[in-house]
Amino acid sequence: MMASRPARIRKILVALGHVQHPSRALFRKAAAIARASGSSIELFHADVSGRSGPELGKSAARKLDRLLASPWLEGLKVALHLDSDYPPHEAIVRRAIATGADLVIASLRVPHLPARLWLRNTDWELIRQCPCPVLLVKSSRPYRNPAIIAAVDPFHVHAKPAALDEKLLATGATLARALRGTLHAFHSYMPLLNTLPTPMGPVVPIGFPTEMEDLHGQQVAALFDKLAKTAGIAPARRHLHMGIVTDELCATVRHLHAGMVVMGAVSRSALKRAFIGNTAETVLNAIPCDVLIVKPRLFRTSVPRRKGARA
Numbered sequence: 001m002m003a004s005r006p007a008r009i010r011k012i013l014v015a016l017g018h019v020q021h022p023s024r025a026l027f028r029k030a031a032a033i034a035r036a037s038g039s040s041i042e043l044f045h046a047d048v049s050g051r052s053g054p055e056l057g058k059s060a061a062r063k064l065d066r067l068l069a070s071p072w073l074e075g076l077k078v079a080l081h082l083d084s085d086y087p088p089h090e091a092i093v094r095r096a097i098a099t100g101a102d103l104v105i106a107s108l109r110v111p112h113l114p115a116r117l118w119l120r121n122t123d124w125e126l127i128r129q130c131p132c133p134v135l136l137v138k139s140s141r142p143y144r145n146p147a148i149i150a151a152v153d154p155f156h157v158h159a160k161p162a163a164l165d166e167k168l169l170a171t172g173a174t175l176a177r178a179l180r181g182t183l184h185a186f187h188s189y190m191p192l193l194n195t196l197p198t199p200m201g202p203v204v205p206i207g208f209p210t211e212m213e214d215l216h217g218q219q220v221a222a223l224f225d226k227l228a229k230t231a232g233i234a235p236a237r238r239h240l241h242m243g244i245v246t247d248e249l250c251a252t253v254r255h256l257h258a259g260m261v262v263m264g265a266v267s268r269s270a271l272k273r274a275f276i277g278n279t280a281e282t283v284l285n286a287i288p289c290d291v292l293i294v295k296p297r298l299f300r301t302s303v304p305r306r307k308g309a310r311a
Helices: 022-036 053-068 088-099 122-127 164-176 211-231 245-256 275-285
Strands: 011-015 040-047 080-082 103-107 134-137 147-151 180-189 193-197 202-209 237-240 258-262 267-268 273-275 290-294
Touching: 011 022, 022 040, 022 103, 022 134, 022 147, 022 164, 040 053, 040 088, 040 147, 053 080, 080 103, 080 245, 080 275, 088 103, 088 122, 122 134, 122 275, 147 164, 147 245, 164 180, 164 211, 164 258, 180 211, 245 275, 275 290
Parallel strands: 011 040, 011 103, 040 080, 103 134, 147 180, 147 258, 180 237, 258 290
Antiparallel strands: 134 290, 193 202
């Protein structure tokens, strides 16, 4: 099996949610990736107020022009596009398609309440609908030879396409090479469990014999090592753990002081759109670094290309 060819990043679309108070981390990191990969940047803002034409331009042009003069963008090829479109996630997806963007970068606004694990609607829908990779900036820490973790799934649970793991590793390798970082592979699996019914109704989880658990671990390790070896990842940069994926991945991020986690979004045929599930959403809220969401190669968004149209 041949490793996937790393994708080049030529065009970056930076989605600006607020032109009055833009995220400094968003600018710094977009500039770092663009400078390292030789790509161009488009700053994009969707005005949802319903204004258009000169009225829209006058209200935001001066603020956006100041963004273009940011010292972080000095020496880069940067364009600016302002549009009146709604909802915001559809506007971003439409612009990404229209410009042929290879990467969309946006700030992830994580809820502060510990009990609330749901992403904001714009973030969630952008994750679900954007056909190109989406980098969600969570941390203000700059990229300095960052450790980049590709969270793979050799067993392809949740109907995950096998080729997606290769794409995760290839995309992670592209960014690691550009940012002079290191690529790591991560996978977490749960122990074998069965359930035993009781006379009172509830089921009781029971473990399998040690020999079966060991065999299961060996099978997981064999598949994981094969995938990582094909991608050229040394054994020291392979992280295989037994446990809850959120806990284990967060622990690995902290141990490596990782700058980015690369995750895959899978597709449910019944929904006809990307769905990454509660586990991934919990991870997005929990991990203290940036997250790059990658879609399968055959993913098709349901966002109409024309404003006001509905698929």
